[in-house]
Amino acid sequence: MIEVKNLLRKYGEKIAVHNISFSVERGKIWGFLGPNGAGKTTTMRILTGYLPPTEGEAYIAGYDVVKYPLRAKTHIGYLPEIPPLYNDMTVKGYIGFVAELKGMKGKEKQRGVGAAIEKTGLAPVKKRLIKNLSKGFRQRVGIAQAIVNDPAVLILDEPTIGLDPAQIIEIRELIKSLKENHTVILSTHILPEVTQTCDGVVIINEGQLRAAGSISELQKKFKEQKGIYIKTEPALEMGQLQMVAGVKSVKADGNGYKIYWEDESLGEKALFEYVKVKDVLLKEWRIITPTLEDLYLKIVSSDKGGIQ
Numbered sequence: 001m002i003e004v005k006n007l008l009r010k011y012g013e014k015i016a017v018h019n020i021s022f023s024v025e026r027g028k029i030w031g032f033l034g035p036n037g038a039g040k041t042t043t044m045r046i047l048t049g050y051l052p053p054t055e056g057e058a059y060i061a062g063y064d065v066v067k068y069p070l071r072a073k074t075h076i077g078y079l080p081e082i083p084p085l086y087n088d089m090t091v092k093g094y095i096g097f098v099a100e101l102k103g104m105k106g107k108e109k110q111r112g113v114g115a116a117i118e119k120t121g122l123a124p125v126k127k128r129l130i131k132n133l134s135k136g137f138r139q140r141v142g143i144a145q146a147i148v149n150d151p152a153v154l155i156l157d158e159p160t161i162g163l164d165p166a167q168i169i170e171i172r173e174l175i176k177s178l179k180e181n182h183t184v185i186l187s188t189h190i191l192p193e194v195t196q197t198c199d200g201v202v203i204i205n206e207g208q209l210r211a212a213g214s215i216s217e218l219q220k221k222f223k224e225q226k227g228i229y230i231k232t233e234p235a236l237e238m239g240q241l242q243m244v245a246g247v248k249s250v251k252a253d254g255n256g257y258k259i260y261w262e263d264e265s266l267g268e269k270a271l272f273e274y275v276k277v278k279d280v281l282l283k284e285w286r287i288i289t290p291t292l293e294d295l296y297l298k299i300v301s302s303d304k305g306g307i308q
Contacts, residue, residue: 001026001183002047002153007056009042015207016042019056022202022212026152029175029184031194031201035300039207040187044155047185048078061152074102077151077182081158083142087131091122091141094130098145116144120174136167143174147182154184160193172197195292205300219289226264231256231284232275245270258288 002024009017017039024030034040045051049069058065061075099109117126120140160168203211241250246267251258261267
């Protein structure tokens with residue numbers, strides 16, 4: 001549904017995006033991550049047709065955004081970081097205005113506006129002026145204008161920025177519900193938001209692709225050390241755990257320990273026998289996997305160009 005091939009964008013001699021390639025399947029939500037200045041906004045502007053690439057190709061619903069910009073744009077809904085709202089218009093009036101800008105008329109416009117208001121939960125405030133709405137409802141209006149023409153692809157730039165915790169949860173659930181009918185790219189700096197909302201991620205840094213794939217795939221690819229997390233009652237002594245055969249290192253973590261292997265096959269068996277001998281209650285034993293925060297920090301700071 002979204003396909004990017006060898007995308008390059010220069011501003012004079014400065015390279016903002018360098019040979020980026022990735023694809024997102026229909027009905028998926030993908031997070032688009034990277035530090036400030038990484039090239040996220042430039043890439044999104046190219047995808048939405050606001051900015052041409054210097055080289056490379058980008059396709060939306062099968063249409064090249066350069067060769068067929070109008071056709072591609074009919075399949076895109078875009079929410080910029082600052083929603084383009086008109087404060088002195090009513091909610092329904094504004095969404096109808098955007099529908100007309102997108103070429104919708106008559107019953108098609110009426111259906112689109114009604115569906116957008118229903119999906120985004122704006123029915124209770126549809127007759128109110130936008131300037132009198134809370135930040136959360138204003139963000140919903142921004143999403144409603146993006147989906148009024150029922151586009152195949154939604155590109156959302158920082159959709160939860162500035163919201164309180166309750167509003168964040170509401171917008172997160174709304175975005176998750178949209179993937180039934182839309183493919184979504186979600187740009188955000190809030191990594192827990194990606195973990196709870198997205199099926200996969202694209203991570204870029206310094207204009208280059210560092211990683212792309214599902215979170216579980218990246219966890220498997222980027223696991224640097226093998227180990228387990230163990231918690232017992234009463235707690236075992238760290239010094240004695242470090243002496244177990246096959247163990248490389250032990251780190252305290254909350255009420256338990258992260259244990260990393262020098263030799264996994266030897267260490268697992270030796271540690272299990274050690275726990276049996278100590279006759280303690282084994283409360284937790286699980287394989288250590290990196291969080292998205294761990295992955296992100298390691299990937300963007302990697303001198304090896306990350307993983308793909």
